[in-house]
Amino acid sequence: MTPTHSPGRLAIPSLPTVLDAFNSAPADEARPLLLECLRSLRWAERVVAHRPYPTVDALLAAADEAAYDLTVSDLSEALAAETLPALPEGVYSAAHMAMDAAHAAYESRFGHAFVICLDGLPPNEALDHVLAGIRSRLTNDPEEERVVAAEELRRLARGRLVASLKGTGATGRHGA
Structure with a gap:
């Protein structure tokens, strides 16, 4: 050209x-x-x-x-590799215990890690957002939760891809 x-x-x-x-x-x-x-x-x-x-x-x-x-198989493959989002520094141990308990209940019900996209969310709101999300989504039936989890994975992938293209790597505060 x-x-x-x-x-x-x-x-x-x-x-x-x-x-x-x-x-x-x-x-x-x-x-x-x-x-x-x-x-x-x-x-x-x-x-x-x-x-x-x-x-x-x-x-x-x-x-x-x-x-x-x-x-469903692709979704299971992707969910198996996900982990909970990291909590912001300085979060007290009771918050870690609450997060661990909520995640254990979620994983027991659905058989995979809880995923949620935190893009655009201030770090000081991440814990409340994740805990509210887990508690709310625990009421979903498995098929409804599969659809929600798939959408959260799509949002996570998009945010990670944008971060990679910007040269900031695939890690960051996108959620898990």
């Missing part, structure tokens, strides 16, 4: 982006990045297979679509 320029101005070619690197990486290199976002091999394979993506929004839309198509 030849850069266009006005007479008298220096033409500057565009620099490669993180998206360009993702699009051009061999599948064996792109797949692990995606698996850090959502531990579903089918999801990662599908996102890798549809490269190149013209924009980050197109990549995120494809990732969302692949997440919406997770089977």
Whole structure:
């Protein structure tokens, strides 16, 4: 592609982006990045297979679509790799006990870790949000909870993918 320029101005070619690197990486290199976002091999394979993506929004839309198509088995695979979100520093031990007890009840009822996306939530509200979420979702029937958990996984994957593209890695305060 030849850069266009006005007479008298220096033409500057565009620099490669993180998206360009993702699009051009061999599948064996792109797949692990995606698996850090959502531990579903089918999801990662599908996102890798549809490269190149013209924009980050197109990549995120494809990732969302692949997440919406997770089977029960795919969802179980992804949920098995999740853990509870880390509590903010300075949270007292009673909060840890409350979180552990709520999570144990949830895991006993549904057979997998509780997942919730905390994107955009102030750190000082994370504990209350997680505990309220667990308590509320414990009233769901298993099929209803599978749908909610799948949506939370999709949101987590999206946030982790955006963080990876920004170069901040797949970890961060997205939830679990």
